[in-house]
Amino acid sequence: MALTRRSFLSGVALGGSACAASIAAKAEVREEKTLPPKALGLLFDSTLCVGCKACVVACREANNTHPEFNTEDKLWDTPLDLDADTLTVIKAYRDGTGVTKDQEKDGYAFVKKSCLHCIDPSCVSVCPVKAMTKNAETGIVSYNPSNCIGCRYCVAACPFGVPRFEYDKTFARLRKCELCKPRLAKGKIPACAEVCPTGATLFGPVTVLRAEAGRRHKLVPGERAFFPRKTADSTDVHEKPAPHYVAETYGLTEVGGTQMQLLAGVAFEKLGMPALPKKSFVSTSETIQRTLYKGMMAPAALFACLLFLVHRSANHAEHKDEHEEEE
């Protein structure tokens, strides 16, 4: 019995100190992610959007997706939300009489939904098999079906509900906006920005888009202002009285910032854009994993002391067996 207790106590002491040492040795905080050097993105200005949905149609053509019918006559392409067959969609906010555009009370406003290309994307962090990747230069978040096992962790984890899976296909895959990567390779700009008649959707380097958003925030509501189409530095501009913007630009800080920026005349939460903290959720999970699994020290220490304890107890059992046989 004395042997048992001693081996138990020494084992506990050994195991406890090993584990405590490796875990308490300071949390391995994951560094904050920053904007890639040549980050590309979109600027969506809700006050310029007229809800024509030209972007939705152009996106279908560019990504080979199909119209979705949600009315009884099945004559309208009426996507209700993002879907494996709809990589961008225009949604509308409406309150009361819904008369005045970009007004929260008794007004309405449009918003474009598509991938925001996060600076610290949840989908990329959680994907077990590198099917979701973020380009180190452009920051475009893409999907590689040949890696994907279809676990749908990305669908579950995206704070914006962007990645969408096909549930009705034998050989299913994920679909999401990849900022028209193939078009960019040919020197074109994303289809949605290309066709937008009012410049509500602009394409360009994120730094340029952020500067443009800053310029618009400084405009005096009601005064003459100019708005470019397609890209922020385009010469194709139109004139319009400056609207009243809500104070913040969406996408500057949300979960560490996104490469798509949004401006609007009504609160973003009304437009279905969730209020999110500055710190990304995956930076917390990655910090926990790094702390527990740094160099596999803690698991190795745990294994070593368990090995020791099992060995001790096996010896003990053997002695006991011999003892019993003698009896």
Added chain:
Amino acid sequence: MRTKPLGGPYVTRTTVLAAIMVAIMGFLVLIRFCLGLGSVTNLNNGFPWGLWLAYDMVAGSAIGCGGYAVALVVYALNKGQYHPLVRPAVLASMFGYALGGVSVLIDISRWWNAWHIVWPAYFNLTSVMIEVALCVSVYTTILILEFAPAVVEKAVEWTGHRGGNLHALTTTVQKVLNRVAVVLIALGMTLPTMHQSSLGTMLIPFGPLLNPLWQTPVLPALFLLTALCMGYGVVMLEATLVSDRFARVSESRILGLLSRYMMAAVIAFLAIRWSDLLYQGKLHYLFALHGLNFAFLAENALYLIPIILLWPMHRRMAPRYQFIAAMCILSGGILYRLDAYMIAYGRPGWHYFPSATELLVTFGMIAVEVLGYVLLVRFFPVLPSIERARTAVLATE
């Protein structure tokens, strides 16, 4: 011999019913593979994870923690008197994990790429899931190897009658298994510690999509503790049921003694959970009356009842109370895991409730476990022989 086959009929009402359930599941799984997940499940883009993952894998693997929980007591705490519980617990664990793995293969949409989770070139090391997937794969293999001695014992006995090379081979296998047993057992305790806690970490990226009563940085500790609670719970449930169903000597005394480890794990779970809620100032969420809060309270009640029930020594030793306590612990643990992975998760505007066919597949999985367990304990030496169990009981007195 420590253990021996139970013998008896293979065709009974239970086994036939289980076989029918398994056949229905087989048919539904075939449809799922031909026509896609949506043909059998109610999964959608707001709830991409449903019953198969939450119950069959996340709760199922914890139900499969009996082997882990008992091994910790027998080997890490060096309490040899619980040894008769090890082999049946390992068998149940092997089923829990193997079926969890199978249900994941049915659940993932692009199953033909499943091998990527064991192929290092594909590993994304920031993903908690790759750690869980790898760890569970290795642990399932370890469980099979841990159970292998029961099969080999039978093979040695069988080839012994015939002699020759086959007998030599089986005895060699037996020796090798005995030699590596220590490493297997130690790995068998390390791996569940890793992946059961990681099952909690896996939810942290969900942020506010998971209800604040469940979303917390201490999720890994809570998941590890529920795995332990449920591990002891399932061993108690299994032992009380087996002695009842198969008219065997009751192991109530040894279970009564084992239950203090279960109670310790339950108390630790409740202490961490409530002090975390208090520390994070989340208690006010409890005063809003809606379904989720009832689920939360039910989880806690199911964990509190067994503590009260088993606290006095005379009740702790009684099979009836052991059975009730074990049922509470298991239901509480299953509910906690279903809540965390399915019920307390949600995107505004989306709904999910498992379809009838989805439920039938899960029932089929449970039927596989029941069927497999009954057939295996009748054929292989799993359960402790009656004399041996008596000795073990005497040894504890």
